[in-house]
Amino acid sequence: MNAGDRIPPLEIPVTRTLIVAGAIASRDYQDVHHDPERARQKGSPDIFMNILTTNGLVGRYITDHFGPRAELRRVAIRLGAPNHPGDTMVLTGTVEQVDGDTATVRVVGANGIGTHVTGTVTVRIPA
Amino acid sequence: MSGDRAIHEENAGFEARLKAYEGRPAAATGTGRDPVNQPMIRHWCEAMGDTNPAYTGPDAIAPPAMLQAWTMAGLSRRSARTAAYDELLGLLDASGHDAVVATDCEQEYLRPLRPGDEITFDSVIEAVSERKTTKLGPGYFVTTRTDIRAGGELAGTHRFRILKYAPARRPKASNAPEERRPRPVVNRDNAGFWEGVARHELLIQRCTGCGTLRFPWLPGCNSCGSPEWDTVEASGEGTVYSYVVMHHPPFPAFAPPYAVGLIELAEGVRIVSDVVGVPYDEVRIGMPVRLEFRRYDDELVLPVFQGVAP
Numbered sequence: 322m323n324a325g326d327r328i329p330p331l332e333i334p335v336t337r338t339l340i341v342a343g344a345i346a347s348r349d350y351q352d353v354h355h356d357p358e359r360a361r362q363k364g365s366p367d368i369f370m371n372i373l374t375t376n377g378l379v380g381r382y383i384t385d386h387f388g389p390r391a392e393l394r395r396v397a398i399r400l401g402a403p404n405h406p407g408d409t410m411v412l413t414g415t416v417e418q419v420d421g422d423t424a425t426v427r428v429v430g431a432n433g434i435g436t437h438v439t440g441t442v443t444v445r446i447p448a
Numbered sequence: 449m450s451g452d453r454a455i456h457e458e459n460a461g462f463e464a465r466l467k468a469y470e471g472r473p474a475a476a477t478g479t480g481r482d483p484v485n486q487p488m489i490r491h492w493c494e495a496m497g498d499t500n501p502a503y504t505g506p507d508a509i510a511p512p513a514m515l516q517a518w519t520m521a522g523l524s525r526r527s528a529r530t531a532a533y534d535e536l537l538g539l540l541d542a543s544g545h546d547a548v549v550a551t552d553c554e555q556e557y558l559r560p561l562r563p564g565d566e567i568t569f570d571s572v573i574e575a576v577s578e579r580k581t582t583k584l585g586p587g588y589f590v591t592t593r594t595d596i597r598a599g600g601e602l603a604g605t606h607r608f609r610i611l612k613y614a615p616a617r618r619p620k621a622s623n624a625p626e627e628r629r630p631r632p633v634v635n636r637d638n639a640g641f642w643e644g645v646a647r648h649e650l651l652i653q654r655c656t657g658c659g660t661l662r663f664p665w666l667p668g669c670n671s672c673g674s675p676e677w678d679t680v681e682a683s684g685e686g687t688v689y690s691y692v693v694m695h696h697p698p699f700p701a702f703a704p705p706y707a708v709g710l711i712e713l714a715e716g717v718r719i720v721s722d723v724v725g726v727p728y729d730e731v732r733i734g735m736p737v738r739l740e741f742r743r744y745d746d747e748l749v750l751p752v753f754q755g756v757a758p
Contacts, residue, residue: 347520377511379513385500
């Protein structure tokens, strides 16, 4: 593991089911994550993925790559273009820094309308 | 002007009221609705498609990124929110900033959570921004920081930022007029051009002093200075000299994304207009295009360029 290493991309089909299942699994009942009509009333063209689901997917992306022994220490994300049903989000990652057994990874998730998420994950991979 | 100033001062006063909530608790001694438990972990992993074996079996830990889920009130309405935080959100709601979207989440995990862990948490209002203009509408960013404990021991921290905004795009009433494209500004220097467009002719100015073609229309020749001119009609053939794809910001009557081309006409002059008939992401420099006239409403016709398959 070296700075500059790229993590293979992970493609996430953004289905209506994923958006609703992620919202409910995170106990987030904000209407914009399950009710298209209410989402439109608030200026959005459709429901959109909640931040907790994005957070979970970013965490999964890192542990899928580094394996079950990897320990997430920090996940910091910022959302941009929303994930609406029918889109696809492609997560990509680059190792920014390695300090002993701990790596900092820059993660970007791009969808059809722009950058959905940018973030930094700190992960420890015990030797 | 005095009206503007009054609005500005009113706004500054409102922002000061919002700022006063910084440092006040947002949630006090909240308790997780359920202890950390295997069924909620499994539901989370199923939703995320996460098959990490660390989250199953007798030594299972909860997915660290699930941290916030253990603090959520869900539909129980048993919120640990303080009166101060309710007041702040109420002030924003009452001023029209009643829609909410989460923008940032920063979590640090100090120790893994395991089934059986009892969750408690405290939260503080860290920051309230000044008024910001965003794509969704004008609003205020509110940042909270939450300490999450398991069995009384600090297990993680969670910084969360939301945007409370006044939606810019309220749905249109069904009888609302369609948004129309902006009207061209027609003056005596370019009136001949728009008269040509009305006849479905794209007219290029030609200096009668030196013969140089020019576009857009101007009162005089940039080459020789002569004010005398006539016109030639463009053949309609051209190529994409350059282009941009508009994603943001959205304008009324325009549906992003769409491609705007700088078209080099066969006659050598260039014109800016929409590239139509090909997907926005397939427009390329050098792509051949052909002029067509498109009617947008009962009074507006514009020259646009149809991409020609190679």
